[in-house]
Amino acid sequence: MPAAVIAEQLSKQYRLGELNRSVLFRDVLANSFKRWRTSTDRDPTIWAVKDISFSLEKGEVLGIVGRNGAGKSTLLKILSRITYPTTGSMTIRGRVASLLEVGTGFHEELTGRENIYLNGSILGMRKTEIDSRLDSIVDFSGVEQFLDTPVKRYSSGMRLRLGFAVAAHLEPDVMLVDEVLAVGDAGFQKKCIGAMNHLHAGGRTVMFVSHNLTAIENLCPRTIWIDKGIIRDDGESRRIIQSYLETFAEISACQADLTDMERKGSGQARFTRMELLDEFGQPLDVVRSGMMLIIRLHYRVNSRIHEPHFGIEILTNTGTQVSSVNTWIAGYNIESLEPGAGHIDVRIEALNLTPDRYYLSLWIASVGPQYYDQLDTSLVLDVEAADVHNSGRSMTSFGIVFFPCCWQHRVWRSGSESDAEADSSSLNDSPIDVSAG
Numbered sequence: 001m002p003a004a005v006i007a008e009q010l011s012k013q014y015r016l017g018e019l020n021r022s023v024l025f026r027d028v029l030a031n032s033f034k035r036w037r038t039s040t041d042r043d044p045t046i047w048a049v050k051d052i053s054f055s056l057e058k059g060e061v062l063g064i065v066g067r068n069g070a071g072k073s074t075l076l077k078i079l080s081r082i083t084y085p086t087t088g089s090m091t092i093r094g095r096v097a098s099l100l101e102v103g104t105g106f107h108e109e110l111t112g113r114e115n116i117y118l119n120g121s122i123l124g125m126r127k128t129e130i131d132s133r134l135d136s137i138v139d140f141s142g143v144e145q146f147l148d149t150p151v152k153r154y155s156s157g158m159r160l161r162l163g164f165a166v167a168a169h170l171e172p173d174v175m176l177v178d179e180v181l182a183v184g185d186a187g188f189q190k191k192c193i194g195a196m197n198h199l200h201a202g203g204r205t206v207m208f209v210s211h212n213l214t215a216i217e218n219l220c221p222r223t224i225w226i227d228k229g230i231i232r233d234d235g236e237s238r239r240i241i242q243s244y245l246e247t248f249a250e251i252s253a254c255q256a257d258l259t260d261m262e263r264k265g266s267g268q269a270r271f272t273r274m275e276l277l278d279e280f281g282q283p284l285d286v287v288r289s290g291m292m293l294i295i296r297l298h299y300r301v302n303s304r305i306h307e308p309h310f311g312i313e314i315l316t317n318t319g320t321q322v323s324s325v326n327t328w329i330a331g332y333n334i335e336s337l338e339p340g341a342g343h344i345d346v347r348i349e350a351l352n353l354t355p356d357r358y359y360l361s362l363w364i365a366s367v368g369p370q371y372y373d374q375l376d377t378s379l380v381l382d383v384e385a386a387d388v389h390n391s392g393r394s395m396t397s398f399g400i401v402f403f404p405c406c407w408q409h410r411v412w413r414s415g416s417e418s419d420a421e422a423d424s425s426s427l428n429d430s431p432i433d434v435s436a437g
Contacts, residue, residue, distance in 0.1 A: 004205040005056035010088035048074040063220030071229040094173025108152040141165035168195040213319035254284040269372040273298040290388035313361040355385040
């Protein structure tokens with residue numbers, strides 16, 4: 001059986017700073033001079049992907065993992081023919097549907113209903129085929145009330161739901177999905193996973209990009225790891241994910257230098273260092289379940305920023321977000337920050353995580369959001385066991401979080417609680433409290 005997708009040495013090169021083609025002679029001269037002036041300083045081009053080769057059998061579900069900026073989305077855009085490779089070739093057999101960004105492929109002025117028919121026509125489907133699937137698409141997306149409203153008035157969540165519903169229910173031969181689980185709520189994410197399982201069961205081919213490593217491992221028997229535009233590894237998903245996670249920077253002494261880490265954002269502000277401190281502000285040697293913890297984030301502001309917010313996200317070793325701690329949700333507002341250095345502390349009264357390895361993402365942003373710095377799953381947090389209940393028994397790794405609690409039960413001497421209620425004045429029927437906390 002011929003492969004559904006074949007990529008042979010796909011590469012895509014971009015010129016840094018290149019915008020729309022100039023139409024004025026003065027712009028042509030200015031851009032030419034600018035390129036000449038900067039050509040001696042640095043290479044004005046970048047390879048988003050370089051020599052990517054793989055094949056995908058019909059009915060196979062392939063996961064793609066990698067850090068932000070690794071080239072995952074660029075690869076899917078090439079396969080979707082949104083952009084063309086600089087070098088290399090590809091072969092895709094059958095109809096291709098893609099969901100690469102929220103609302104990709106929608107016409108802003110058309111209604112949701114009209115966009116469903118437009119997308120179906122692009123896939124080569126007849127009107128009768130689309131008619132037969134319309135009710136399922138609308139039910140899945142949950143936008144029935146707004147079906148005849150122009151898409152430009154949809155929220156990002158509505159666009160995502162409708163976009164995925166169209167892509168999944170028009171039954172393409174090959175489906176390309178980029179981070180569809182990053183926007184929707186838990187109920188919609190469950191629908192998406194079910195739809196992709198249905199496509200797989202129906203013999204459709206799926207390529208799935210996500211930072212949710214649990215979803216990748218559960219959905220995709222095979223995964224490709226892309227790093228800096230090249231394929232770093234290709235194989236069984238569990239093995240690839242483990243290798244990928246092992247490359248993240250580690251916190252060896254509860255502190256980390258953040259200056260040279262891979263990151264995103266405008267650069268107006270940058271994290272420089274992180275420290276984990278005890279309740280007295282002293283550096284920790286080890287982090288334990290239930291302890292009071294101060295996370296100190298050192299930063300440098302390069303140009304004035306207005307109303308910045310700081311955030312920390314805690315994730316499991318499979319990419320599931322445990323919690324997000326940030327100044328915005330806490331109502332801690334900073335009016336502005338001028339150029340210079342500083343640090344900000346967040347005090348966690350009790351770290352209610354069970355013993356395990358966790359990963360931290362850090363960000364500085366203003367509402368919008370406008371990101372100044374983003375470090376995604378770049379830091380390791382190892383939480384060790386502790387006797388959090390003072391019971392002589394250490395906290396074990398049941399689940400992800402634990403809840404401080406106190407147990408209490410009653411023993412009725414007469415044999416039953418109902419007997420005691422019948423004669424509550426009886427001394428023999430008085431309850432005995434046995435508590436543990």
